[in-house]
Amino acid sequence: MSGPFTVRVATHQDRDEIFRLRHEVYAVELRQYPIDPRGRLDEPADSGNVHLLVLAGDELAGFVSLTPPSAPRYFVERYLNEAAARRVRADSPYEIRALTVRAKHRRGPVAALLMYAVLRWVVARGGRSVIAMGRAETQDMYARLGLRRTGVEFTAGAQRYGLMRGDVAAGRVVVAQRYRRLLPRLGALVRWELDVPFDASPEHCAHGGRSFDAIGTSFDRLDRRDRIVTADVLDAWFPPAPGVLAALTADPAWLARTSPPAQADGLITEIAKARGVDRDAIVVGAGSSDLIYRGLPRLIGAGSRVLLMQPTYGEYPHLVGKLGARADVLRLRPETGWRLDLDELERALQRGYDLVVLVNPGNPTGRHVDADALWRVLRTAPASTTIWVDEAYVDYAGPAQTLEPRVALAGNLIVCKTMSKAYALSGLRVGYLVASGPLAADLRRWSPPWPVALPAQLAGIRALQDPGHYQRCWQRTGDLRRTLADGLRSAADVEVVESEANFVLVRLAREGMxxxxxxxxxxxxVFVRDVSPLSPDFRDRYVRVAVKDVTEIRRIVAAVSGS
Incomplete structure (x- = not known):
């Protein structure tokens, strides 16, 4: 998506230009503030705000500021009495403030792009409502996006304002109905650089990795791959086992033109041998996402009740929603270090869900629950509840931490594994799940032939035949993870959440950063992942950073710290 306008989040370097445009509009033009000899208008509240920008070429065409519910105080509260301020805070809204467009761009799409960016941003962060200070000439624009007048009015400088409030879910409906013809035209005008898709109702599951934007999805700038640090995606920092590379390079022409074994029998046999599970319990796929998309529709449908962890990665909530199931969330909280509370989980299991999905170690938290302790809780679940445990990162926690051997003891347990992250096979897409005989047989009935490509089958077999290589790599990953965490703590004003995966979760100095x-x-x-859309508890304050080699860790630490 590209065009004459760019929509993105402001960086620290943008703030001077924001403050100058704000002074030009609110002090010089509207006389809401006194003229400042510096030609700048900044506010103490700016430190906790997020600013969304529209650029016309290199020029700042407009911006809008957002105050999150976690802020100590909304900007509008300075104009309200105590009772009105309490009503404003009642449902923890996001505050839209200072929607500002440079004079020469006011007849164009800049204001519409800013308001649409606000809606997408707030939706992605789980916001339920918004408030705004609207001048008389802007209130109709807010109303067209679903905000309504509250009847509260006040004066700021020479301007009269009204307080407006809107429900986010209703705003999405209004935009979808009223602007369905306009949005494609807006999309053609903009380079969209926010971490949420431009499309308000994407059919695909959005992911937050942006590093391939620097390389190019047409693969015409592959030379750039060695100049960037892809710490936003969780690919292994180490190479596959030597046997994998030898097998892939021995006869690549044959691998490319030859159809693979239709049922991947050799790969299944090797998985069963390496993991100590029955062949009939194994279903293979092109990575764990393939298995999630094939498996969940066989387990739930419209009206099913599902329990998900929050935060977790996007496939699960996306697919549960598309299938019409009702999802409850088991919140992981910052005050408990993002740990899964096993007592809370045990209580939740007694509610009779159709499906419970757990990710262990968690993503994006990196927190891990000991396999024995988790198993003691899971075995209390009713037999009618299917338990789906995603173990994409469990190999980094240790060989005894998988629940695969427990599948034989429970007819309602499914363990989903990918070989992407721990076996350095992300580009080949190899995954499998382990389930009881009846569950596995049902999933196989709905699996296509050739579920795993020939290069991927071959690579998966050779990887499993060299456990020593990977054990060394996993151990070294732990060392590098500690190096990364220590470097970030020393160089930047951050906290690093303890992790047992190939990444760390980083708490920044303040909200909105x-x-x-x-x-x-x-x-x-250097590319890192802003995890804000995954949970409102992140409060725009956390990033996830993948473990890399020592040289790239130095670049990560320098970039995060701003040195």
């Missing part, structure tokens, strides 16, 4: 830090890192060719 995540997008700014991500943008600053990208200016240095």
């Amino acid at each position: 995540a997008a700014e830090v991500r943008g600053r890192c990208e200016e240095h060719g």
Whole structure:
């Protein structure tokens, strides 16, 4: 998506231009504030705000500021009495403030792009409602996006304002109905650089990795791959086993033109041998996402009750929603270090869900629950509840931490594994799940032939035949993870969440910094993941960083710290 306008989050370097445009509009033009000899208008509240920008070429065409519910105080509260301020805070809204467009761009699409960016941003962060200070000439624009007048009015400088409030879900409906013809035209005008898709109702599951944007999805700039640090995606920092590379390079022409074994029998046999499970319990696929998309529709449908962890990665909530199931969330909280509370889980299991999905170690938290302790809780679940445990990162926690051997003891347990992250096979897409005989047989009935490509089958077999290589790599990953965490703590004002995966979750110095830090890192060719859309508890304050080699860790630390 490209065009004459760019929509993105402001970085620290943008703030001077924001403050100058704000002074030009609110002090000089509207006389809401006194003229400042510096030609700048900044506010103490800016430190906790997120600013969304529209650029016309290199020029700042407009911006809008957002105050998150976690802020100590909304900007509008300075104009309200105590009772009105309490009503404003009642449902923890996001505050839209200072929607500002440069005079020469006011007849164009800039204001519409800013308001649409606000809606997408707030939706992605789980916001339920918004408030705004609207001047008389802007209130109709807010109303067209579903905000309504509250009847509360006040004066700021020479301007009269009204307080407006809107429900986010209703706003999405209004936009979908009223602007369905306009949105494609807006999309053609913009380079969209926010961490949420432009399309308000994408049919695909959005992911947050942006590093391939720097390489190019047409693969015409592959030379750039060695100049950037892809710490936003969780691919292994180490190469596959030597036997994998030898097998892939021995006769690549044959691998490319030859159809693979239709049922991947050799790969299944090797998985069964390496993992100590029955062949009939194994279903293979092109990575764990393939298995999730094939498996969940066989387990749930419209009206099913599902329990998900929050935060977790996007496939599960996306697919549960598309299938019409009702999802409850088991919240992981910052005050408990993002740990899964096993007592809370045990209580939740007694509610009789159709499906419970757990990710262990968690993503994006990196937190791990000991396999024995988790099993003691899971075995209390009713037999009618299917338990799906995603173990994409469990190999980094240790060989005894998988629940695969427990599948034989429970007819309602499914363990989903990918060989992407721990076996350095992300580009080949190899995954499998282990389930009881009846569950596995049902999933196989709905699996296509050739579920795994020939190069991937071959690579998966050779990888499983060299456990020593990977054990060394997993151990070294732990060392590098500690190096990364120590470097970030020393060089930047951050906290690092203890992790047992190939990444760390980083808590930044203040709320509202995540997008700014991500943008600053990208200016240095370092890509990290802003995890804000995954949970409102992140409060735009957390980024996830993949473990890399020592040289790339130095670049990550320098970029995050701004040094």
